[in-house]
Amino acid sequence: MxxxxxxxxxxxxxxxxxxxxxxxxxxxxxxxxxxxxxxxxxxxxxxxxxxxxxxxxxxxxxxxxxxxxxxxxxxxxxxxxxxxxxxxxxxxxxxxxxxQLRTGAASGVTTAKLANPEAKSVAVFGSGKQARTQLEAVCAVRPVQQASVYSHTAANRESFALEMSDQLGISVLAAPDPATCLTDKEIVITATTSQSPLVTGDLLKPGMHINAIGSNALNRSELSADCFSRINQIVCDDLNSCRNEAGDFVEPLKAGTITWGSMASLAELLTENKNQRECKSDITLFKSVGMAxxxxxxxxxxxxxxxxxxxxxxxxx
Amino acid sequence: MxxxxxxxxxxxxxxxxxxxxxxxxxxxxxxxxxxxxxxxxxxxxxxxxxxxxxxxxxxxxxxxxxxxxxxxxxxxxxxxxxxxxxxxxxxxxxxxxxxQLRTGAASGVTTAKLANPEAKSVAVFGSGKQARTQLEAVCAVRPVQQASVYSHTAANRESFALEMSDQLGISVLAAPDPATCLTDKEIVITATTSQSPLVTGDLLKPGMHINAIGSNALNRSELSADCFSRINQIVCDDLNSCRNEAGDFVEPLKAGTITWGSMASLAELLTENKNQRECKSDITLFKSVGMAxxxxxxxxxxxxxxxxxxxxxxxxx
The missing domain is CATH 3.30.1780.10 (ornithine cyclodeaminase, domain 1)
Structure with a gap:
């Protein structure tokens, strides 16, 4: 053989x-x-x-x-x-x-379907390898002109900004804190290994689309529970996988803010238009843990x- | 690397x-x-x-x-x-x-623990590769002197008898039907791909130990449902795996003849003596679907x- x-x-x-x-x-x-x-x-x-x-x-x-x-x-x-x-x-x-490429690509597929078509600004949380392909994928499906990046270590976010500006030909700035990173952004990427949320509900703006890909363990969450009362549509790469791994959902499920029945899978979004954006001001979320x-x-x-x-x-x- | x-x-x-x-x-x-x-x-x-x-x-x-x-x-x-x-x-x-070796070995481990110590006769159902290592394993842990084999195709059971007599240095005879195969046998091996049971309750004798390893799909069973009212102790290689794959259990579970709570895993048999043979006349069953x-x-x-x-x-x- x-x-x-x-x-x-x-x-x-x-x-x-x-x-x-x-x-x-x-x-x-x-x-x-x-x-x-x-x-x-x-x-x-x-x-x-x-x-x-x-x-x-x-x-x-x-x-x-x-x-x-x-x-x-x-x-x-x-x-x-x-x-x-x-x-x-x-x-x-x-x-x-x-x-990293396929995780980025899944966010690209979903962003093309869920984000407002004219979205041109991106906030990135995390400065690792996954964050890079996430930003690259979003830029492949939306007319992105500027991005900002926040991660805990200043040197990391600064080198990310420098390198990704160069690679993608857009303006990428390092932000000193989460709130600054999110200001005036239409698409949000969370690709961190943080155990506690960086993105809180008060920072979300109408019309945002969020790709949350950092947590694939139930004890890690990138979005605080109060985000979920503001999110209108949730699409998961796979509902079964998210039951095992989506730490972001643990608190809001417990609080009853969301239910599994209210979510759709990416396959359902693509083939049945389930949980698609209904209006310009909807806040949409793609939760991705990765699939074979x-x-x-x-x-x-x-x-x-x-x-x-x-x-x-x-x-x- | x-x-x-x-x-x-x-x-x-x-x-x-x-x-x-x-x-x-x-x-x-x-x-x-x-x-x-x-x-x-x-x-x-x-x-x-x-x-x-x-x-x-x-x-x-x-x-x-x-x-x-x-x-x-x-x-x-x-x-x-x-x-x-x-x-x-x-x-x-x-x-x-x-x-084939490891599936045989698991039956060897369990037979050493569950079969009556002096058991010296074996009935084998199936004449494929798995049946061979099953018989070899049983012979490694009990003083087996004679075996008989039944499978649907006469030529297959005859070549199995010939080859295994030679390999193991015991008498192995081809049986023309299941009842003849089981007559006066103390250990029973089922290692077939049969979808319908070959072993029926009326053929079981007090003191028997059975290794049922042929079915690892819910639509296949080697033991008829009426066997289970006669079996005293059931040990599974793995209860989770058997829930997914042990076709033999589907009917008796539905009928209420057995319950998952009445079974033990091989790990529990070995480390806690759970579901061990209690008397010489007990009929014991090892159900094996295979584990990593x-x-x-x-x-x-x-x-x-x-x-x-x-x-x-x-x-x-």
């Missing part, structure tokens, strides 16, 4: 954000049409090492596959595998950057491009 | 059934002591191809890992991965035979032996 091993630096040359957004939108449409299956993340651990496992199938793409990744106190290593329609294991991909179908989407694109261009290393196993 | 790839024919030289039984018993004890975690099997599919994913951690062994396998109409391919205490992906193993901790147990043994003996292929990925 031989399979194609694709390194991260090879993958980066085979897919860009607009391609990732198109690929991720397609798999969510497949999911809405009952042509894809997604298994939420499961975790097991020994002291100091956690294994995270996800799997999915996408019939129109003709692949089943998994993502497994390891996190330790100092490192994280991600791999995606694809099996084709004959059941052959055809590809193994390094998937750290691919994971997104991994399969970008991995399939990369694998097929790699085959076509002769990229990657054949492993005979 | 480099990891050790171990082929099936290499693994076969690095572990035998007694070693597998010892390894599997240890991980179930770890599970009972809250030193291991097991995620039940999840499945996704595209037409014609199903991906099955399991994962587990075993702290005393110092590994986390997964098993992923693909089944199609004509083939099945299994792989196990191990990650060490530093979070490094250290091993990838072909695991078709290893899966068993895969980690045998894979860890094989990987460590391979490292020591310089076996396997280093993959630089």
């Amino acid at each position: 031989s399979l194609l091993f694709i390194r991260e630096e090879e993958a980066q040359k085979l897919i860009d954000m607009p391609q990732a957004i198109a690929a991720v939108e397609q798999v969510f449409r497949s999911l809405g049409n009952q042509e894809a299956q997604n298994v939420p993340r499961h975790r097991v651990q020994v002291p100091g090492v956690m294994l995270h496992s996800l799997s999915a199938s996408v019939t129109p793409l003709g692949y089943v596959g998994w993502k497994n990744y390891i996190t330790t106190r100092t490192a994280a290593r991600f791999h995606i595998a694809l099996y084709d329609q004959e059941g052959h294991w055809v590809a193994l991909l390094e998937a750290d950057w691919l994971g 179908i997104e991994d399969i989407a970008v991995a399939a694109h990369v694998y097929e491009a790699a085959k076509e261009q002769g990229v990657g290393t054949v492993l005979d196993i | 480099s990891l050790l790839f171990i082929r099936e024919e290499e693994a076969q030289k690095l572990i035998d059934m007694p070693q597998a039984i010892a390894a599997v018993e240890q991980v179930f004890r770890s599970l009972g002591n809250q030193e291991a975690q097991n995620v039940p099997r999840h499945r996704v599919q595209v037409p014609g191809v199903m991906l099955h994913s399991l994962s587990a951690s075993v702290t005393p062994l110092g590994y986390v890992g997964w098993k992923n396998y693909i089944t199609t109409r004509t083939a099945a391919r299994f792989h196990i991965a191990l990650y060490d205490q530093e979070g490094h992906w250290v091993a990838l193993l072909e695991a078709d035979w290893l899966g 901790i068993e895969d980690i147990a045998v894979a860890a043994h094989v990987y460590e032996a391979a490292k020591e003996q310089g076996v396997g292929t280093v993959l630089d990925i």
Whole structure:
């Protein structure tokens, strides 16, 4: 048996954000049409090492596959595998950057659907790798001209501002506090590892769209509970996954401000227009914890491009 | 990063059934002591191809890992991965035979605990690969002298009888029907893919121990519902997994003959003596659907032996 091993630096040359957004939108449409299956993340651990496992199938793409990744106190290593329609294991991909790309792409798909079309300003919370692909994705679907970034460490937000201004060709400024970061912004990204909320209800403005992607554990939240009485529409990447992982929802669910029945999945938004923006002043929220179908989407694109261009290393196993 | 790839024919030289039984018993004890975690099997599919994913951690062994396998109409391919205490992906193993070995080993562990000590006769239903390691495991823990085998196709049961007599040095006879197969037997193995039960309640005798391992889907059962009013003790490899997959339990649960509360897990049997045999005439049942901790147990043994003996292929990925 031989399979194609694709390194991260090879993958980066085979897919860009607009391609990732198109690929991720397609798999969510497949999911809405009952042509894809997604298994939420499961975790097991020994002291100091956690294994995270996800799997999915996408019939129109003709692949089943998994993502497994390891996190330790100092490192994280991600791999995606694809099996084709004959059941052959055809590809193994390094998937750290691919994971950031697909999480950005899912926010891109949703922002294109939920944010006001003319939105041109973005507030970013967090200055890590995920924050970068989030901003890139939003810029790919809206005419963004300016952004501001807040994170706890001044040096980090300043280098983020500098680098992302350069990469995206827009003005990105480092903000000294959350309130300044949010002033006059139409789209909000939270991509932090903060355990306590940075965004509070009083800072939200009518018409805002929020992509909250930082928490995928029930003990971490980026939005304070009082935000939820102001949010009109909530769309989740996956309701099952969010039940396991969306820390942002714990308090407002307990308080009764929101219910699972009031939320829609991204697949439902795309295929049934469920929970779409109803008016310009609505505040909309996309809550994303990450799904294996997104991994399969970008991995399939990369694998097929790699085959076509002769990229990657054949492993005979 | 480099990891050790171990082929099936290499693994076969690095572990035998007694070693597998010892390894599997240890991980179930770890599970009972809250030193291991097991995620039940999840499945996704595209037409014609199903991906099955399991994962587990075993702290005393110092590994986390997964098993992923693909089944199609004509083939099945299994792989196990191990990650060490530093979070490094250290091993990838072909695991078709290893899966048969560990399933046999789990039955060996349970038979050693539940079957009457002097049991020396075995009825085997099914003549496939899983049936072989089941019989081998039972022979490893009880003084078996004779066995009989029944499967639908005469040629299959006859070749099983011939080959297993030779391999195990005991008398194995092909039986023309289930009743003949069960006559005067003390241990019963069901390892079929039958959708409808082969073993009915009237055929059970006091003192029997049964290992039922063939069904891991809710629409397949090897034991008829009327068996369950005669069975005194039920032990499951894993109660969560059996809720998802033990087709044998569907009818008797519906009828109220058994309840989940009346069953014990193998970990509970080993560490708390829960649901152990109470008297010589008890009929005991081990229901096994397969668990990732068993895969980690045998894979860890094989990987460590391979490292020591310089076996396997280093993959630089």
